[in-house]
Amino acid sequence: MKILEMNHIKKSFDGVGVISDISLSVNEGEVLSIIGPSGSGKSTLLRCATMLERMDGGDLVYLGRYAAREEDGRCVYASQQDLKEIKRNIGLVFQNFNLFPHYSVLKNIVAPQLIAGKTKENAESRAMELLKSLGLTDHRDKYPCQLSGGQQQRVSIARALALDPQILFFDEPTSALDPELTAEVLRVIKELASQHMTMVIVTHEMEFARELSDWIIFMENGYIQAEGTPKDLFSTDNARVQSFVGKLRA
Amino acid sequence: MSLVTVFTQLMGGMGITVAIFLLTLLFSMPLGMLVVLLRMSANKVVSAIMMVYISIMRGTPLMLQIIVIYFAPYYVFHINISSSYRFIAVIIAFSLNYAAYFAEIYRSGFKSVPHGQYEAANVLGYNRSQTFFHIILPQVIKRVLPPVTNEVITLVKDTSLAFAIATAEMFTIAKQISAKEASLMPLMAAGLFYYIFNALVAWGCAWIEKKYDYYRI
Ligand SMILES: Nc1ncnc2c1ncn2[C@@H]1O[C@H](COP(=O)(O)OP(=O)(O)OP(=O)(O)O)[C@@H](O)[C@H]1O
Ligand SMILES: [Mg+2]
Numbered sequence: 001m002k003i004l005e006m007n008h009i010k011k012s013f014d015g016v017g018v019i020s021d022i023s024l025s026v027n028e029g030e031v032l033s034i035i036g037p038s039g040s041g042k043s044t045l046l047r048c049a050t051m052l053e054r055m056d057g058g059d060l061v062y063l064g065r066y067a068a069r070e071e072d073g074r075c076v077y078a079s080q081q082d083l084k085e086i087k088r089n090i091g092l093v094f095q096n097f098n099l100f101p102h103y104s105v106l107k108n109i110v111a112p113q114l115i116a117g118k119t120k121e122n123a124e125s126r127a128m129e130l131l132k133s134l135g136l137t138d139h140r141d142k143y144p145c146q147l148s149g150g151q152q153q154r155v156s157i158a159r160a161l162a163l164d165p166q167i168l169f170f171d172e173p174t175s176a177l178d179p180e181l182t183a184e185v186l187r188v189i190k191e192l193a194s195q196h197m198t199m200v201i202v203t204h205e206m207e208f209a210r211e212l213s214d215w216i217i218f219m220e221n222g223y224i225q226a227e228g229t230p231k232d233l234f235s236t237d238n239a240r241v242q243s244f245v246g247k248l249r250a
Numbered sequence: 251m252s253l254v255t256v257f258t259q260l261m262g263g264m265g266i267t268v269a270i271f272l273l274t275l276l277f278s279m280p281l282g283m284l285v286v287l288l289r290m291s292a293n294k295v296v297s298a299i300m301m302v303y304i305s306i307m308r309g310t311p312l313m314l315q316i317i318v319i320y321f322a323p324y325y326v327f328h329i330n331i332s333s334s335y336r337f338i339a340v341i342i343a344f345s346l347n348y349a350a351y352f353a354e355i356y357r358s359g360f361k362s363v364p365h366g367q368y369e370a371a372n373v374l375g376y377n378r379s380q381t382f383f384h385i386i387l388p389q390v391i392k393r394v395l396p397p398v399t400n401e402v403i404t405l406v407k408d409t410s411l412a413f414a415i416a417t418a419e420m421f422t423i424a425k426q427i428s429a430k431e432a433s434l435m436p437l438m439a440a441g442l443f444y445y446i447f448n449a450l451v452a453w454g455c456a457w458i459e460k461k462y463d464y465y466r467i
Contacts, residue, residue, distance in 0.1 A: 052369050087375060098370035101467050102388045111384065112374040145466040163374065 001028045003167045003198050004049065008070065009058035011048055018044045020222040026167065029196035033209035036219035037244065042202045046171050049200070050092045051083065062086050063166065091165030095172040097152045099144040106140040109159045116163055130158040134188060150181030154188055170201040206245055210234055218244065256439045259427055263420035264443060270340055270409045270419060275402065277345035282352025289353060290360065307350030313414045316343040320415045340412045351401055359394040360386070392462040399455035406448045
């Protein structure tokens with residue numbers, strides 16, 4: 001089943017094209033990684049997919065439902081109510097976590113569930129279950145400012161998972177972390193992959209992307225320069241991809 | 251003339267001073283919030299009007315504003331001013347003036363909340379008002395507490411400006427007694443009163459700040 005489909009996405013800022021005609025799709029249980037140099041539009045693509053940014057053109061489809069559709073060269077979004085329902089399928093993990101600083105760890109995970117209409121008991125037991133599986137139980141009463149970056153990122157992953165998204169997006173989830181903490185977060189994402197969580201991951205961690213992904217997209221200047229399975233992409237003879245991948249691995 | 255008799259004579263003025271203080275906070279704090287929300291609104295006209303309002307309130311003396319608001323009904327609308335309007339004019343002037351200062355403080359508070367907080371709330375399914383009340387406002391309150399405390403302490407002293415239209419607040423009365431008795435003591439007593447009042451206010455503000463101390467931003 002197709003979870004996400006993006007067709008001919010376009011996005012520009014003040015007349016400057018940042019995403020030019022990108023199409024991709026993600027099936028249930030798949031992991032898609034997006035790599036590419038800084039400024040190539042990876043974050044913007046993710047922000048379009050998660051509707052933090054409005055697209056200028058193209059279709060955005062979740063589970064067969066159109067969130068946005070191109071009509072007569074314009075991008076028309078679904079109604080507020082439809083978008084609200086469609087958004088329930090989406091989770092997003094930020095590079096800098098964006099935890100709520102005034103909430104304890106537990107409340108960070110519980111509060112959004114309450115907003116979604118769950119009962120306090122259900123929300124708390126789900127939160128405790130996630131904290132346990134992420135090794136954060138002892139930290140549940142702490143505040144984000146009392147946690148390491150790696151712990152904060154794991155909390156933010158728990159916060160996203162608590163809403164049971166159909167697809168989880170990550171925008172460079174480890175680039176604010178030092179190597180040791182990076183490893184601890186990557187381990188969690190790998191664990192999710194092994195549980196067949198559908199994920200789209202923007203990352204600079206080439207080994208990780210290679211190991212985990214079903215499909216990798218290499219972006220440059222708002223285009224997909226190359227894409228394929230990790231095996232294909234890492235053994236490509238496309239010089240641009242080779243040098244990018246090689247440089248980061250060296 | 252003993253300190254006790256002076257304080258007894260000043261009592262009524264103290265009541266008025268405290269009333270000006272409390273009523274001004276009661277009206278200006280929420281009004282400042284309304285002003286800043288309009289100031290930050292996407293509507294350019296509304297935003298510009300609020301900017302002008304803030305700049306006038308901050309750019310002219312409060313005493314002048316009190317006098318203008320007191321005499322405006324008579325000079326502009328030719329309505330006779332009743333004596334009960336005196337106190338109302340003071341409250342209106344103080345509230346409008348302090349709302350502008352609070353609006354600027356709130357604005358810096360809103361601007362210091364990272365954009366990522368709005369985005370996180372958005373993807374987690376918070377609607378606009380839930381985002382505002384659950385996520386943004388609590389953080390803004392924490393950030394603005396120190397500058398708000400400064401402003402509140404200034405207000406304690408500013409209440410004496412009500413003498414401009416002969417409101418019978420503390421300072422006005424102290425001045426009258428002082429002139430009549432040819433003694434500085436009433437003014438000293440008034441000073442002592444302001445000092446104690448301010449100490450209490452500062453202590454209250456510190457207590458509130460402490461309540462918000464459980465997390466860092
Ligand atoms: N809100 C915005 N307004 C104007 N320009 C923007 C905005 N957001 C992104 N851009 C521009 O779009 C281009 C792509 O940015 P984007 O953040 O998507 O790149 P990226 O691939 O995620 O880069 P990085 O690897 O550094 O995170 C950049 O040139 C950036 O300056
Ligand atoms: Mg980016």
